[in-house]
Amino acid sequence: MEKTLRILILEDVPADAKLMERELRKEGMRFSSKRVETKEAFQKELMDFDPDLILGDYRLPSFDGLSALEIAREKRPKVPFIFISGSIGEELAIEALKKGATDHVFKERLSRLVPAVNRALREVEERSDREHLQIQLSQAQKLESIGQLAAGIAHEINTPIQYVGDNTRFLQGCQKEIFSLIEKYRHFLRSAKEGEVSQAVISELEKAESDVDFEYLFQEVPKAIQQSLEGVDRVAKIVRAMKEFSHPGIKEKTAVDINKAIETTITIARNEWKYVSEMMTDLDPSLPLVLCLPDDFNQVILNIIVNAAHAIARVVGDGSKGKGTITVKTKSEDNWVEVRISDTGTGIPEEIRGRIFDPFFTTKEVGKGTGQGLTISHSIIVKKHGGTLTFETEEGKGTTFIIRLPVEPKTD
Numbered sequence: 001m002e003k004t005l006r007i008l009i010l011e012d013v014p015a016d017a018k019l020m021e022r023e024l025r026k027e028g029m030r031f032s033s034k035r036v037e038t039k040e041a042f043q044k045e046l047m048d049f050d051p052d053l054i055l056g057d058y059r060l061p062s063f064d065g066l067s068a069l070e071i072a073r074e075k076r077p078k079v080p081f082i083f084i085s086g087s088i089g090e091e092l093a094i095e096a097l098k099k100g101a102t103d104h105v106f107k108e109r110l111s112r113l114v115p116a117v118n119r120a121l122r123e124v125e126e127r128s129d130r131e132h133l134q135i136q137l138s139q140a141q142k143l144e145s146i147g148q149l150a151a152g153i154a155h156e157i158n159t160p161i162q163y164v165g166d167n168t169r170f171l172q173g174c175q176k177e178i179f180s181l182i183e184k185y186r187h188f189l190r191s192a193k194e195g196e197v198s199q200a201v202i203s204e205l206e207k208a209e210s211d212v213d214f215e216y217l218f219q220e221v222p223k224a225i226q227q228s229l230e231g232v233d234r235v236a237k238i239v240r241a242m243k244e245f246s247h248p249g250i251k252e253k254t255a256v257d258i259n260k261a262i263e264t265t266i267t268i269a270r271n272e273w274k275y276v277s278e279m280m281t282d283l284d285p286s287l288p289l290v291l292c293l294p295d296d297f298n299q300v301i302l303n304i305i306v307n308a309a310h311a312i313a314r315v316v317g318d319g320s321k322g323k324g325t326i327t328v329k330t331k332s333e334d335n336w337v338e339v340r341i342s343d344t345g346t347g348i349p350e351e352i353r354g355r356i357f358d359p360f361f362t363t364k365e366v367g368k369g370t371g372q373g374l375t376i377s378h379s380i381i382v383k384k385h386g387g388t389l390t391f392e393t394e395e396g397k398g399t400t401f402i403i404r405l406p407v408e409p410k411t412d
C-alpha cells in the first residue's frame with residue numbers, strides 16, 4: 001500500500017505552490033501538503049507536520065531558503081530538501097548542494113519535479129534499509145563473537161580437563177596395584193612377627209613384586225600428578241581471567257593494573273591466536289595504575305590482538321608450517337602509559353590506511369569481520385579516556401598498534 005506523503009512547501013507565492021502540487025498530482029502522487037513562508041512557521045511545521053519531503057524557494061520576503069535548509073538539516077537531517085526556484089546563479093545552487101540540499105529544480109522546468117522527488121525518496125528508503133542492515137549486522141556480529149569466544153574458552157578448558165581426567169584414571173589403576181602389594185607386605189610382616197615366614201609367603205610376595213613394574217610407577221606417578229596439577233592451574237587461571245574479564249558493570253573509571261589486564265585478555269583470547277602465533281610480552285613492572293574503564297580497555301586489547309592474529313594468519317595460513325609473533329609491550333613515560341601491540345602479519349596497504357578506523361570498513365570476508373573493532377577501540381581510547389590510538393605499519397613486515405593513555409585522564 002502506498003502511503004500518503006507529507007510535503008512541506010516553503011513558498012511565498014500561493015500560485016507557485018499550487019503549480020508544484022498540480023505537477024505532482026498529474027503523476028498520480030498521493031500527498032498532503034502545507035505551505036509556509038516565514039521562519040517561525042517553517043520551524044513549527046518541521047516538527048508538528050513532520051514532513052517526508054521539503055520543497056523550498058530561495059527567496060522569500062522575510063526568510064531565505066539557505067537558512068531554512070540549515071534548520072532542516074539540523075532538526076530533520078533525513079528529510080530530503082529540494083529547491084524549486086526561478087533562475088538562480090550557479091554559485092548559489094552549488095552552495096545549496098554543499099549545504100546538503102537534495103536537488104534543485106527550476107520553476108520553468110517543473111516536469112523535472114516528479115523524477116527528482118522520486119529519486120530523493122528512493123534514496124531515503126535505501127539509506128534507512130542500509131542503516132537497518134548495518135544495525136542487524138552489528139548485532140549479529142556481537143552475538144557471533146560472544147559465541148566464538150565462549151566456544152574458544154570451552155575448548156581451552158576442555159583440553160586440560162581431559163588430561164586431568166586421563167591422569168586421574170591412570171593413578172587409580174596404579175593405586176590398585178600398589179595397595180594390593182602393600183597388603184602382601186603387611187601379611188609378610190605379620191608372619192615375620194609370629195616367627196614363621198614360610199617359603200610360600202616369600203614366593204607370593206616375590207611374585208606380586210615382579211607383577212608390578214616399579215621402575216615405571218616411580219617414573220609415571222609423579223609425572224601424572226604434576227600434569228594434573230598443571231591442568232587444574234590452567235583451568236583456574238582461565239576461570240579467574242573470565243571472572244575479571246566479565247567483571248560486572250564497573251562503569252566508573254578505576255585504577256587498573258594495565259599489565260594484569262593485558263595478561264588476562266591474552267589468556268581469554270588464547271584460542272584466537274595460538275594456532276598461528278607465538279605470544280611475547282614485555283611488560284614494564286614499574287607501570288603505574290591507570291584510571292580507566294577496565295572492560296572497555298580489555299575490549300580494545302582483544303580487538304587488536306584478534307586483528308593481529310588475522311593478519312598473521314594471512315601470512316602463515318593455518319600455522320602448521322611455522323607461526324608468526326605477536327608482541328605486547330608496555331612502558332610508562334611522564335604521565336602516560338604506552339601499550340604497543342606488534343604483529344608479523346601482512347601489514348596494512350597504503351591505500352586503506354586512512355580508512356581502517358572507519359565504521360564498517362573491513363577487508364575480511366563476510367562472517368569474519370564487520371569492520372567495527374577499530375572504530376569501537378578508537379572511540380574507547382580517544383573519547384572515553386583522552387588517549388591516542390595510532391599505528392605503524394609496513395607491508396610484508398607487520399603492524400604495530402600504539403595505545404597511549406593518560407595516567408589520570410582529565411575529568412569530562
Ligand SMILES: Nc1ncnc2c1ncn2[C@@H]1O[C@H](COP(=O)(O)OP(=O)(O)OP(=O)(O)O)[C@@H](O)[C@H]1O
Nearest residue numbers: 307308311347356362363369370371372373374399
Ligand atoms: N594488525 C593488522 N594488520 C593488517 N591489517 C589490519 C590490522 N588491523 C586491522 N587491519 C585492517 O583494518 C580493517 C579494519 O579492522 P577492524 O578491526 O575495524 O575490523 P575487522 O577486523 O575487519 O572486523 P571486526 O573487528 O568488526 O571483526 C581490517 O579489516 C583490516 O583490513
Ligand SMILES: [Mg+2]
Nearest residue numbers: 303307373374
Ligand atoms: Mg577487528
